Amino acid sequence: MYYVYILRCSDDSFYVGSTRGLQDRVHAHNVG
Template sequence: MAYTYMLLCSDGSFYVGSTRDLEHRLYEHQIGEGAAYTRHRLPVQLVWHEEHENVGAAFHREKQVQNWSRVKRLALIRQDYAGLPALAKKDFSRRRDRSDESG
C-alpha cells in the first residue's frame, strides 16, 4: 500500500506528499525530519489522506493535488467530490477585454 496525504502547516499553507508508511512519515514531519518545507512550518496536522495500490499511483495523485488551487484542496479535505469539477473550471468573467486597453 501507498498513500497520498495533505498536511496543514502552522502558517496555514498545505503540504502534499506521498509515502509507503503514512504513520512514520507523519512522525518525521512532526519532529522536523520531513520535507524542508514543513520543517520551517511546524507544527503540522494531517488533514487528508488517500490509500493507493502502489507508490506510482500515490505519486501521480500527489502531483495532481499539488497543482490544485487552495479552494480545490479545501473541497477535497471536506470530501466535496461533487464540487471538485466546478472548481477546476477557470472563471474569466472578471478579466478585462484586451481590446479596451489598446485605445
C-alpha cells in the same frame, strides 16, 4: 500500499506528499 496525503501546517500552508508508511512519515514531518 501507498498513501497520498495533504497536511495543513501551523502557518496555514499545505504539505503534500506520498509514502508507504503514513504514520512514520507524519511523525518525521512533525519532528523536522
